[in-house]
Amino acid sequence: MIFGAIDIGTNAARLLIGEIIQDRKKSFVKKISYTRIPLRLGDDVFDTGKISKHKLEAFVKTMKAFGLITEIFEVSNLRAVSTSAMREAKNAEKVIQKIKKETGIDLEIISGQEEAELIFGAFDLLNLPVDVPFLVIDVGGGSTEISVFEKGNRVASRSFDVGTIRMLKSKVNKNVWTEIKQWIQLYVDLSDEHQIFGTGGNINKVHKLLSEHDADSISLKDMRDLSDKLTFLSIEERMSEYKLKPDRADVIVPALEIYTYVLNELSAEKISVPKMGLSDGIIYDFYKKEIYNEHVG
Secondary structure: OOEEEEEEOOOOEEEEEEEEEEOOOOEEEEEEEEEEEOOOHHHHHHHHOOOOHHHHHHHHHHHHHHHHHHHHOOOOEEEEEEOHHHHHOOOHHHHHHHHHHHHOOOEEEOOHHHHHHHHHHHHHHHOOOOOOOEEEEEEOOOOEEEEEEEOOEEEEEEEEOOOHHHHHOOOOOOHHHHHHHHHHHHHOOOOOOOEEEEEOHHHHHHHHHHOOOOOOOEEHHHHHHHHHHHHOOOHHHHHHHHOOOHHHHOOHHHHHHHHHHHHHHOOOOEEEOOOOOHHHHHHHHHHHHHHHHHHHO
């Protein structure tokens, strides 16, 4: 079955249309269509506390386009969720009503906890050994989610109010860095080596810049070096030298700052990038429910 997932983030809106493919070795999300629109809801929300009329018009057009694409591919199920920026927008309910009226799409605002659960649910597809503890860092435009897994179970998870757009807007409480540090000390056994995974559009791009092969991990040193190089370049120079899109050229630096800070606090020297995100998690969640319904039916 073909499923659709709409992820309305602080930086961009994404539509993934996909299905779960199973072969003898593993299962994976086959991406049939992927569309990304740099809506930048966080630009409004972190400045004024709400989504402007102009931004709402672009939002509605984006959702109409997404709806048409899902119709073309005849998706069997569609779920649309929004995260950090919409959680904080004072006019979020009016926006949701407008989206429903104009497009017929039900848009949900999900908590940081549910966001993390959906993202990390897709990690079942990696078939990781149960005895290997691992940790997942997801950096978005408005928030960063960190989860710890041991013996196949998530033992701790936390959403922190620090993200790329929030940093660019200077809307980050300086105490959040101490909160991250203390949380890691409390919930992560640093004497036991964890495999570290990174999710999100920025770490995917960083991986592409630093590694030739998808399976390769990237080192903290290389990430720091890249951050130093990008920091001293203008947005235009980053776009030219690193072939970055305008809406990636500015956020990639604060993203690197967040990832490298967390890796440093974990005493980790490298991070793996499985190229999974919230949309993949929604697709996989649909698939699991379909299998369950077939089993009980």
